[in-house]
Amino acid sequence: MIKIMDRLLLFLYSLLVGAAAVVAISIGAGWVTKRMAGNSIDQLYDGSPWIPATVIIVAVVVLLLSLRFFYVTIRRDSASVPSIDQRTDFGDIRISMETVENLALKAAAKQRGVKDLRARIRVADAGLEIVLRAVVDGETPIPALTEDIQRAVKEHVEDITGIPVSLVTVFVANIIQSQTFKSRVE
Incomplete structure (x- = not known):
């Protein structure tokens, strides 16, 4: 209004x-x-x-x-930075969406075989929905890698923030092409 x-x-x-x-x-x-x-x-x-x-x-x-x-x-607009608000017995806690995004990226980057990451966070009724876009090395099996990423991100974000994570989606965008040099015979 x-x-x-x-x-x-x-x-x-x-x-x-x-x-x-x-x-x-x-x-x-x-x-x-x-x-x-x-x-x-x-x-x-x-x-x-x-x-x-x-x-x-x-x-x-x-x-x-x-x-x-x-x-x-x-004036300072309090709604300018998107955040997740929680109420505790001691007062209010505000965690920025950027913080949650960085936590998800940190947990996913620890997985072996992940080379490039981007994250998007959305707040839903059931909890946080995290979408990760990854580039992988192509040497680790993708189903096992994505499952490890999902588990690690869910556990890390929930442990650090105390906010339930309802969904972690991993989109494998590409694999890193290894530099192979073919010798030319003339």
Whole structure:
């Protein structure tokens, strides 16, 4: 709801600043003569009482909008870093998704035959879902290797974070091609 309100306020602010820019461009380009500007200023001071009140209201609205957007830009957004929140008897614990990702990568990298890894973490109702993309050496049997990776990642992440892991998916993207040199006979 607040983001929708901020967008509406930003739209209103953009219109007001745009109108002020058009007026400034018109004055700077000479489209508004000194006489026209003087008449407008004279009406502001000598005209009906609602004109100064309108100017004051518009100026206050622009000032408040400016302050609001200044606050939005400098405040620290707690939702900016995705994390997993846990409540304990002693208080709250927040573990960033990046931390869980690095734990999964660390556990998978310890397995023999794994050369390159990437991880993606998703939070589901049953627990964490971890998807690993791996490049392997091609010398270790892939079914045994992926099973070892799944077990190691699940146990390591659960032991360190205390968060249940419901699924570990391993996608073997490729195998490392070993450099073999064939001799040429001429």
